[in-house]
Amino acid sequence: MRIRSAWRAALAAGAALVMLSACAGAGGSADTSGGGKTLEIWHAYAGQKDKVEFIEYALDTFKKAHPDIKVKEVSAEQSSYKTKLQTAMASGNAPDVFYTLPGGYLKAFVDSGQVLRLDDELAKQGWRDSFLESSLPSVTFGGSTYAVPIDIDAALVWYNKALFDAKGWQVPTTWPEFLDLAEKIKSAGVVPVALGNKDSWPATFWFQYAEMRLHGSGVMSGFGAGDKNATFGPEAKDAAGVLQTLAQKGYLPKGANGMSDAEANILFLNGKAAMVLNGTWQIGMSAEAPAGFELGYFPFPTFAAGKGNQSDVLAGVAASFAVSEKAKDKEAALAFLRHITSPEVMTKYVQIRKTMVARKGATTPEAAGPLLAGVVQDVIGKADTLDPFYDTAMAPKTTETYYSTLQGLIDGSIPPAAASEAIENAAKAGK
Amino acid sequence: MSTSTRSVAARRDARAALLFLAPAVLFLAVFVAYPLLTAGVLSFHSWDGVSPRQWTGLTNYERLLGDRIFWGSLRNNVLVALTAIVFQVGVGMVIAYWLVRVVPRIKRFAMFVYVVPVVISEICIGLLWGFVYNPYFGLLNGFLNAVGLDELARGWLGDRSTAMPAVLVVMNLTYLGLYILLFVAAFENVDEAVYDAAAIDGAGHYRTFFSVSVPMVWSNVQATTLLAVVSSFKTFSLVYVLTRGGPSNATDVVSTYLFQTGFGNFEAGYASTIGFAQILLTAAVGVFVLGLMRRGKRGEA
Numbered sequence: 001m002r003i004r005s006a007w008r009a010a011l012a013a014g015a016a017l018v019m020l021s022a023c024a025g026a027g028g029s030a031d032t033s034g035g036g037k038t039l040e041i042w043h044a045y046a047g048q049k050d051k052v053e054f055i056e057y058a059l060d061t062f063k064k065a066h067p068d069i070k071v072k073e074v075s076a077e078q079s080s081y082k083t084k085l086q087t088a089m090a091s092g093n094a095p096d097v098f099y100t101l102p103g104g105y106l107k108a109f110v111d112s113g114q115v116l117r118l119d120d121e122l123a124k125q126g127w128r129d130s131f132l133e134s135s136l137p138s139v140t141f142g143g144s145t146y147a148v149p150i151d152i153d154a155a156l157v158w159y160n161k162a163l164f165d166a167k168g169w170q171v172p173t174t175w176p177e178f179l180d181l182a183e184k185i186k187s188a189g190v191v192p193v194a195l196g197n198k199d200s201w202p203a204t205f206w207f208q209y210a211e212m213r214l215h216g217s218g219v220m221s222g223f224g225a226g227d228k229n230a231t232f233g234p235e236a237k238d239a240a241g242v243l244q245t246l247a248q249k250g251y252l253p254k255g256a257n258g259m260s261d262a263e264a265n266i267l268f269l270n271g272k273a274a275m276v277l278n279g280t281w282q283i284g285m286s287a288e289a290p291a292g293f294e295l296g297y298f299p300f301p302t303f304a305a306g307k308g309n310q311s312d313v314l315a316g317v318a319a320s321f322a323v324s325e326k327a328k329d330k331e332a333a334l335a336f337l338r339h340i341t342s343p344e345v346m347t348k349y350v351q352i353r354k355t356m357v358a359r360k361g362a363t364t365p366e367a368a369g370p371l372l373a374g375v376v377q378d379v380i381g382k383a384d385t386l387d388p389f390y391d392t393a394m395a396p397k398t399t400e401t402y403y404s405t406l407q408g409l410i411d412g413s414i415p416p417a418a419a420s421e422a423i424e425n426a427a428k429a430g431k
Numbered sequence: 432m433s434t435s436t437r438s439v440a441a442r443r444d445a446r447a448a449l450l451f452l453a454p455a456v457l458f459l460a461v462f463v464a465y466p467l468l469t470a471g472v473l474s475f476h477s478w479d480g481v482s483p484r485q486w487t488g489l490t491n492y493e494r495l496l497g498d499r500i501f502w503g504s505l506r507n508n509v510l511v512a513l514t515a516i517v518f519q520v521g522v523g524m525v526i527a528y529w530l531v532r533v534v535p536r537i538k539r540f541a542m543f544v545y546v547v548p549v550v551i552s553e554i555c556i557g558l559l560w561g562f563v564y565n566p567y568f569g570l571l572n573g574f575l576n577a578v579g580l581d582e583l584a585r586g587w588l589g590d591r592s593t594a595m596p597a598v599l600v601v602m603n604l605t606y607l608g609l610y611i612l613l614f615v616a617a618f619e620n621v622d623e624a625v626y627d628a629a630a631i632d633g634a635g636h637y638r639t640f641f642s643v644s645v646p647m648v649w650s651n652v653q654a655t656t657l658l659a660v661v662s663s664f665k666t667f668s669l670v671y672v673l674t675r676g677g678p679s680n681a682t683d684v685v686s687t688y689l690f691q692t693g694f695g696n697f698e699a700g701y702a703s704t705i706g707f708a709q710i711l712l713t714a715a716v717g718v719f720v721l722g723l724m725r726r727g728k729r730g731e732a
Contacts, residue, residue: 112483198675198677253586256586267567
């Protein structure tokens with residue numbers, strides 16, 4: 001009898017433990033009181049102060065405007081978020097509203113029929129027209145739009161202005177000028193280009209910009225749309241050669257493939273490297289530079305014989321929000337999408353994060369600060385086309401080949417001709 | 432009568448045993464057997480983790496046979512295992528002997544120093560070594576430049592030829608402490624009388640080490656070697672933190688390649704195939720190593 005009651009007590013304790021751990025499992029989420037409707041929102045604005053500040057603002061104002069909607073927030077840091085959402089989608093448990101990368105990542109969910117089509121809603125009250133036209137293709141598949149774009153990252157060349165002024169170096173406009181400058185910088189004992197390619201994406205900017213100048217923009221969109229004639233063209237070999245030239249002439253840091261982007265940034269901010277080809281987030285990354293550092297920028301150099309439009313800019317949607325096909329309360333979900341893309345919230349985003357947003361008119365000079373406002377006006381404003389980042393537009397498996405091929409170009413283990421062929425084949429196989 | 436009471440007692444014991452075993456069995460079933468079976472089934476499918484999975488038969492296994500990155504990463508695992516046997520088990524044994532027999536006075540302090548990396552998270556160790564290897568502000572190149580060996584300074588982790596050796600150095604230094612710890616405990620259990628007898632026979636440290644200490648702890652040598660080999664085949668975090676498997680897969684081990692395939696390329700089916708191959712290979716190598724060592728023991732006797 002005694003044994004039995006002890007057994008029962010153990011069972012009860014076990015049950016309590018299970019319940020406890022169930023609670024702990026929901027640790028990343030926060031329930032906020034409200035009325036009857038519940039809206040589950042997943043996002044990747046975690047781990048970084050500016051990201052958290054933005055999403056808190058967006059959610060607080062949303063709750064105030066919609067007191068009847070109960071919001072359940074689930075957040076994760078970017079890299080783990082990708083896996084988390086993927087896993088939820090795989091088991092068919094998509095959250096009502098979710099943050100998602102555009103391009104290939106979102107397309108997989110769209111293809112499996114789990115994402116709500118937004119066309120009808122976007123047509124109302126000119127919502128669609130409130131976005132920059134160039135921001136919509138990366139969230140549009142088969143003619144329908146499935147997510148609303150939030151921010152846009154553009155890549156351009158950043159340089160250490162104080163160092164340039166002190167040494168009398170001139171900002172280049174053409175590729176031969178750029179190479180001459182790099183040679184001068186190198187002989188002054190400074191690394192010309194801070195490239196930390198451990199995570200593989202930084203080198204892609206070089207290949208893609210060269211390809212855009214030499215061959216033209218829109219190649220990857222062609223592959224994505226299943227265009228049979230899509231090709232990087234014979235120019236891809238020269239684009240690959242551009243990256244290899246930089247490496248072989250010693251214009252990149254030693255061991256660039258083993259250096260993280262953050263380590264390369266330390267070289268750049270401390271004047272040990274003079275230039276870096278990076279996204280607009282470089283403005284934020286330069287905030288903690290030593291005194292006297294001044295950030296400058298110039299568009300990617302032009303190629304005299306290039307077939308592409310020489311003013312095009314490598315830029316793409318970095319993040320977007322979508323609604324699950326299975327969302328119980330679609331109206332509430334859409335209300336959130338409208339709220340987060342409203343001019344007020346988006347201007348706040350620019351203010352906090354210093355990156356451009358897809359909402360027209362929200363990237364105001366006051367909110368953006370002089371640097372970003374200048375980039376928007378001088379570089380992006382003059383662009384004919386914004387060509388989205390290849391690696392986010394590619395199928396995941398293609399991206400992997402793309403990444404390791406570019407690493408091989410840098411360390412010299414793959415010649416340009418073989419590299420361009422490998423990338424072309426991978427893009428064709430990945431559609 | 433007496434047999435029946437005994438059988439009742441036995442049955443009661445069996446019931447108690449089952450009761451005590453049940454949680455562990457349940458745990459193994461849910462968290463080991465079930466995922467293993469699922470992965471086994473998955474390894475015959477093509478699945479991106481989202482759309483419906485497709486049965487592809489042996490396609491994944493055929494692809495594995497011709498996958499150069501997989502074989503390259505397996506070769507790296509073998510390298511890790513071989514260096515682990517030499518520099519962790521072998522050197523660990525020598526250092527442990529030295530601590531126990533030669534300088535027992537500093538043993539406590541020395542063990543504390545050796546064990547520090549074992550208790551620190553591998554992620555932290557990887558990040559620290561990343562800075563040691565940094566070509567511009569890292570300790571290693573700084574040291575080389577300071578002593579006038581500038582031409583040896585290089586981008587250790589970014590250079591194809593030095594990336595894998597650089598990773599191996601970190602691994603061996605990190606785990607060495609664990610093996611010293613295990614062998615110190617083993618050597619201390621050896622009866623002092625055996626050493627006395629060796630001393631009377633006129634054996635020096637070299638002779639004592641090979642003819643007395645090592646044979647006396649041979650079962651520990653077997654167990655630790657197996658541990659070193661198996662953990663070498665599963666290694667992941669240090670490689671991932673230091674190089675992500677790059678440059679161009681030069682430092683990939685099977686686990687990092689599996690992770691990349693499953694969670695980078697979203698090829699869940701093929702990733703399961705790699706995982707299955709990894710389990711089989713690890714088991715096979717483990718059996719092989721044990722067999723080899725058993726023969727070694729017989730040769731010794």
